[in-house]
Amino acid sequence: MDLPPAKESIWQALFNKRMLICVFTGFSSGLPLYVLITLVPAWLRKEGIDLADIGLFALIGIPYTWKFIWSPVMDRYQLPFLGRRRGWMLVTHICLLISIALMGQLEPALSIGVIAYLAAVIAFFSASLDIVLDAYRREILPDQELGLGNSIHVNAYRISGLIPGSLALILADYTTWDTVFVIVGLFMLPGMIMTLLVSESSLNARPPLSLRDAVIEPFKEFFQRLGRLRALEILAFMFLYKLGDSMATALATPFYIDLGFELTEIGIVAKNAALWPAIIGGILGGLLMVKIGINKALWLFGLVQIITILGFVALAEAGNNLVYLAIVLALEYLGVGLGTTAFVAFIARSTHRDFTATQLALFTALAALPRTFANALTGFLVEGVNPETNPHLHTFFSALGLPDGGLGWTHFYILCTIAAIPGMLLLFRVAPWSAPTPAQKIAHSQ
Known part of the structure; x- marks a missing residue:
């Protein structure tokens, strides 16, 4: 009896303006991060920088882990143009375009310290953009979407x-790195255009009355709503669920290079x-969650994620084989696509719209x-630690x-696989298998 409306709501959700906005928010949010975790490591490795030093570059992702410290400022204060969310969106887009373009003007062998500082600046603006894009997306999406x-x-x-992970690497075989980084930076323009064309959310809550309220009330509401123990369990889960997957992909590009693959390959x-398998997994995950719910999706997709990490073990043993590389990575x-979709939905479900x-x-x-602290150690885990430089x-x-x-x-x-358990x-x-799905709750209430 409830199936037709559910199907109709799915198709309506797929083809509306809000979903188009989500395309642009996702693209703008992901591009700077992929610059830092794929393009910069490949650039540094190609210029002869050690794996241990490249691994330490994961520490420049600290702004992603501490962004909740300055998120109340972006929640409380509104810039004098475009509104509460869109003003911050435009400023951070512009800053990212400029800082990414500047990165390629530096020489890794001579300016590794400056590169690290600039990478940290990119991470800060990227994390700030994530804050406002996540809030805007949560405000424009109704719960059913x-x-x-x-x-x-x-x-x-x-x-x-x-x-940064494909086009830029191909271009690097034919042009200079400074040109590559400028081209990549210009891909922030679509998000800037989207910011100017959309409007503020009609459900945008009133800003906090003070900076103190902006800092305290979100944490107070979370712990009061769930209770201290359950809230801490959920926070621990958010840290641990993607640990193994994150470690496994931290040095992926240097791993491929060490196996002997060319940048174009x-x-x-x-x-x-x-x-593309990650995208397929994401789409399937979103549709399957409508049927089985977020809890069951976390279980099923998490198990798939653990099993497929072992594919990297097989690839490390197989060596330079393009067909094998494609099969292992596809699986x-x-x-990853399945697990990430369920995980992001769980995070959104755990928030309060105010x-x-x-x-x-x-x-x-x-x-x-x-991705920041554990991944910073991955280079040492692979190559070991020099007792003279890091006693x-x-x-x-x-x-x-x-x-x-x-x-x-x-x-x-193998260690990455164990870390996912x-x-x-x-x-x-935090998400027991037997918990009822939203559809089951509605049916029960009727």
């Missing part, structure tokens, strides 16, 4: 990775074999923590049993 809207956002987010085969990123900016900033920051870190890893020469790629990816165990507490 959250799953599909976030699925479209995530897919556009991944499509943006084609620019990486740009054409590796990136596309990863992207891995199909799992406190979107700060709560989403906190939750997405927790999800970014593994304290060498002592720490030696105490954990890490060989002086590192784990190597094969054992590193704790997040799955927390599902027993």
